[in-house]
Amino acid sequence: xxxxxxxxxxxxxxxxxxxxxxxxxxxxxxxxxxxxxxxxxxxxxxxxxxxxxxxxxxxxxxxxxxxxxxxxxxxxxxxxxxxxxxxxxxxxxxxxxxxxxxxxxxxxxxxxxxxxxxxxxxxxxxxxxxxxxxxxxxxxxxxxxxxxxxxxxxxxxxxxxxxxxxxxxxxxxxxxxxxxxxxxxxxxxxxxxxxxxxxxxxxxxxxxxxxxxxxxxxxxxxxxxxxxxxxxxxxxxxxxxxxxxxxxxxxxxxxxxxxxxxxxxxxxxxxxxxxxxxxxxxxxxxxxxxxxxxxxxxxxxxxxxxxxxxxxxxxxxxxxxxxxxxxxxxxxxxxxxxxxxxxxxxxxxxxxxxxxxxxxxxxxxxxxxxxxxxxxxxxxxxxxxxxxxxxxxxxxxxxxxxxxxxxxxxxxxxxxxxxxxxxxxxxxxxxxxxxxxxxxxxxxxxxxxxxxxxxxxxxxxxxxxxxxxxxxxxxxxxxxxxxxxxxxxxxxxxxxxxxxxxxxxxxxxxxxxxxxxxxxxxxxxxxxxxxxxxxxxxxxxxxxxxxxxxxxxxxx
RNA sequence: GCGCCUGUAGCUCAGUGGAUUAGAGCGCCGGCCUCCGAAGCCGGGUGUCGGAGGUUCAAGUCCUCCCAGGCGCGCCA
Numbered sequence: 001x002x003x004x005x006x007x008x009x010x011x012x013x014x015x016x017x018x019x020x021x022x023x024x025x026x027x028x029x030x031x032x033x034x035x036x037x038x039x040x041x042x043x044x045x046x047x048x049x050x051x052x053x054x055x056x057x058x059x060x061x062x063x064x065x066x067x068x069x070x071x072x073x074x075x076x077x078x079x080x081x082x083x084x085x086x087x088x089x090x091x092x093x094x095x096x097x098x099x100x101x102x103x104x105x106x107x108x109x110x111x112x113x114x115x116x117x118x119x120x121x122x123x124x125x126x127x128x129x130x131x132x133x134x135x136x137x138x139x140x141x142x143x144x145x146x147x148x149x150x151x152x153x154x155x156x157x158x159x160x161x162x163x164x165x166x167x168x169x170x171x172x173x174x175x176x177x178x179x180x181x182x183x184x185x186x187x188x189x190x191x192x193x194x195x196x197x198x199x200x201x202x203x204x205x206x207x208x209x210x211x212x213x214x215x216x217x218x219x220x221x222x223x224x225x226x227x228x229x230x231x232x233x234x235x236x237x238x239x240x241x242x243x244x245x246x247x248x249x250x251x252x253x254x255x256x257x258x259x260x261x262x263x264x265x266x267x268x269x270x271x272x273x274x275x276x277x278x279x280x281x282x283x284x285x286x287x288x289x290x291x292x293x294x295x296x297x298x299x300x301x302x303x304x305x306x307x308x309x310x311x312x313x314x315x316x317x318x319x320x321x322x323x324x325x326x327x328x329x330x331x332x333x334x335x336x337x338x339x340x341x342x343x344x345x346x347x348x349x350x351x352x353x354x355x356x357x358x359x360x361x362x363x364x365x366x367x368x369x370x371x372x373x374x375x376x377x378x379x380x381x382x383x384x385x386x387x388x389x390x391x392x393x394x395x396x397x398x399x400x401x402x403x404x405x406x407x408x409x410x411x412x413x414x415x416x417x418x419x420x421x422x423x424x425x426x427x428x429x430x431x432x433x434x435x436x437x438x439x440x441x442x443x444x445x446x447x448x449x450x451x452x453x454x455x456x457x458x459x460x461x462x463x464x465x466x467x468x469x470x471x472x473x474x475x476x477x478x479x480x481x482x483x484x485x486x487x488x489x490x491x492x493x494x495x496x497x498x499x500x501x502x503x504x505x506x507x508x509x510x511x512x513x514x515x516x517x518x519x520x521x522x523x524x525x526x527x528x529x530x531x532x533x534x535x536x537x538x539x540x541x542x543x544x545x546x547x548x549x550x551x552x553x554x555x556x
Numbered sequence: 557g558c559g560c561c562u563g564u565a566g567c568u569c570a571g572u573g574g575a576u577u578a579g580a581g582c583g584c585c586g587g588c589c590u591c592c593g594a595a596g597c598c599g600g601g602u603g604u605c606g607g608a609g610g611u612u613c614a615a616g617u618c619c620u621c622c623c624a625g626g627c628g629c630g631c632c633a
Contacts, residue, residue, distance in 0.1 A: 083576035171633060287631055305631040312633050340560050341628045431595050446592050489572045515597045
């Protein structure tokens with residue numbers, strides 16, 4: 001639909017451009033008018049041309065309209081010039097009926113635009129430390145990342161979903177030490193618990209599991225003698241649980257990249273050597289530094305500490321270089337907003353390697369404040385007092401949780417009140433959308449049950465769509481035709497939440513149509529036409545929900 | 557102190573490269589099931605778009621300053 005208008009305007013401009021003796025006319029932008037009464041599409045091209053042509057916009061608009069009417073008489077039912085120089089287009093009803101026919105014939109293929117053209121794109125998200133269960137903030141990252149990958153894939157990108165495992169460094173060691181202490185305590189060896197150790201119940205569960213498997217094998221062994229075992233056993237068990245939680249949330253990664261592996265394969269050292277050869281690494285105060293301040297960062301950063309250990313940043317230097325070396329056209333990192341200060345650091349790294357930093361994108365996910373009855377729930381992994389993603393899913397459901405996360409843009413704060421989510425659960429936007437889908441499924445079951453001629457399963461034969469000329473029907477078709485436009489915008493802006501809003505609107509116009517017009521009736525021709533409309537709605541609802549990673553139930 | 561994000565209806569939030577009269581859901585009030593699913597529909601909105609300047613024919617949208625909230629500013633990750 002959008003394409004049709006754009007092409008027609010461009011054709012008119014091509015002719016007028018010669019008449020006006022101007023080349024390089026700007027591309028005509030089309031948009032949906034705010035008010036449906038103004039028309040189906042509008043363009044501001046006439047106003048944009050006033051500076052170039054030095055003529056009043058209404059005059060230019062008049063020329064454009066005349067040319068369009070000349071080239072395509074009777075294509076539109078109405079073209080109006082309004083306000084300061086808008087051109088408002090209104091299609092004929094037959095146009096919409098034909099568009100619906102196309103959607104039904106081509107199904108999902110007509111909904112997505114090939115924007116990616118096979119380009120490789122990688123999205124790294126969640127990447128939670130394997131030192132504790134996933135919390136609600138990880139859930140938000142998972143929902144957004146997953147939906148983003150879904151739309152990118154649908155838009156023709158070759159997408160890889162990656163989870164970066166922080167299995168090196170102090171935090172996992174601390175995890176191992178915490179488990180070690182609990183293990184000793186379990187066997188009545190009362191060793192002190194590490195000061196900043198992880199205190200959650202899961203620590204004890206891991207300790208018990210080790211005890212179950214190996215008995216008292218490590219009793220009275222100091223941590224530094226069995227650190228490797230406790231650390232590696234603990235984070236691996238955490239990772240297994242993490243992957244399971246994510247899977248139950250509907251998120252499956254293509255690749256799990258180990259930080260530790262970057263070290264053992266010597267890649268970290270290699271990256272630092274390269275930087276040193278460029279004189280971007282220096283030693284000072286017994287530590288090793290990267291000259292980040294030569295680039296976008298405001299100060300230099302330590303890559304190797306005085307104690308000889310690499311920092312997290314050292315592996316991140318290597319990791320981001322490695323990602324681009326793997327041949328991705330774009331790499332997207334999804335981070336918690338509290339890591340935003342890290343962006344200039346990574347951009348500096350890419351610059352230091354002469355890598356194109358515009359291939360690196362960061363999507364920041366703002367904090368989620370978990371509330372219960374309006375009261376904030378404290379979230380601290382180390383104290384062990386937090387609500388896990390698993391608990392939230394069990395309490396309010398995965399579909400609902402994902403949908404809520406996807407109803408606002410990533411970069412805005414979000415209050416997630418468990419009680420409100422549950423209270424509203426019968427009156428919730430996600431059910432509103434799913435209900436429309438289930439309702440249509442029910443209509444088809446109805447039609448089959450009543451042996452409506454021309455309907456088998458959900459296939460409809462030879463429907464004459466000209467009866468779909470009610471205002472509500474036209475509104476529904478128009479809304480269907482907006483999907484590709486919304487989709488394209490969501491892909492280009494990396495904003496899956498736009499789909500969420502769209503689906504609510506689509507469900508809304510459908511419910512309104514349903515109440516006004518009886519679908520399955522004694523009039524066979526009308527039944528077939530209306531079922532066709534429903535089928536179109538169902539296809540788009542299904543597609544949109546799939547993008548969000550939310551289920552589309554046939555019955556509720 | 558410096559940096560990033562946010563500030564739109566009572567509440568939670570949309571608002572796509574500036575543009576025709578600023579929207580939705582919830583809540584609240586009133587209607588609608590002898591009829592395909594009432595998890596639904598219909599009707600009811602007087603908003604300093606945080607504030608002040610600026611750019612523009614045109615600003616919720618762009619620029620500057622200020623105010624409020626959140627988050628960063630580690631040889632933690």
